[in-house]
Amino acid sequence: MFDLRDLYQQVIVDHNKHPRNFGRLDPCDCEAEGHNPLCGDRLHIYMKLDDAGRIADVRFEGEGCAISVASASLMTEAIKGRTSAQARELFEAFQGMVTADLETGADEGKLGKLAVLAGVREFPSRIKCAVLCWHTMKTALEGGGTARTE
Numbered sequence: 001m002f003d004l005r006d007l008y009q010q011v012i013v014d015h016n017k018h019p020r021n022f023g024r025l026d027p028c029d030c031e032a033e034g035h036n037p038l039c040g041d042r043l044h045i046y047m048k049l050d051d052a053g054r055i056a057d058v059r060f061e062g063e064g065c066a067i068s069v070a071s072a073s074l075m076t077e078a079i080k081g082r083t084s085a086q087a088r089e090l091f092e093a094f095q096g097m098v099t100a101d102l103e104t105g106a107d108e109g110k111l112g113k114l115a116v117l118a119g120v121r122e123f124p125s126r127i128k129c130a131v132l133c134w135h136t137m138k139t140a141l142e143g144g145g146t147a148r149t150e
């Protein structure tokens with residue numbers, strides 16, 4: 001039997017084992033640290049913006065659980081080429097999906113591949129792992145510093 005959850009699981013495992021856009025970006029236009037003390041996840045996000053305000057490149061480094069690494073990997077793919085405003089919109093949609101604030105499925109179409117992380121809403125302790133990279137990305141766009149999820 002084909003199970004969508006198995007497929008989602010495979011995508012998460014793949015992105016954890018082979019994270020996309022992993023590494024340092026030097027020089028970069030903005031960067032931030034992210035720390036999720038509950039789980040111990042640490043991320044560093046680097047971004048380059050072009051003249052039109054688009055995210056020309058984004059990379060991340062860090063160590064954390066499978067969910068935090070897979071989420072960061074998926075996020076870098078999702079926001080590359082988008083404007084910072086679009087990246088913030090995606091952040092809102094992603095946060096809505098994993099915290100289930102929104103009507104179920106309301107924004108999942110817009111989220112595309114990121115929807116594989118929808119399952120974390122059933123594991124409240126994992127939600128912070130999934131959103132850590134997004135908070136860190138937002139902090140970087142807002143001038144840098146350290147994002148903490150508590």
Ligand code: ZN
Nearest residue numbers: 039041065129
């Ligand atoms: Zn974690």
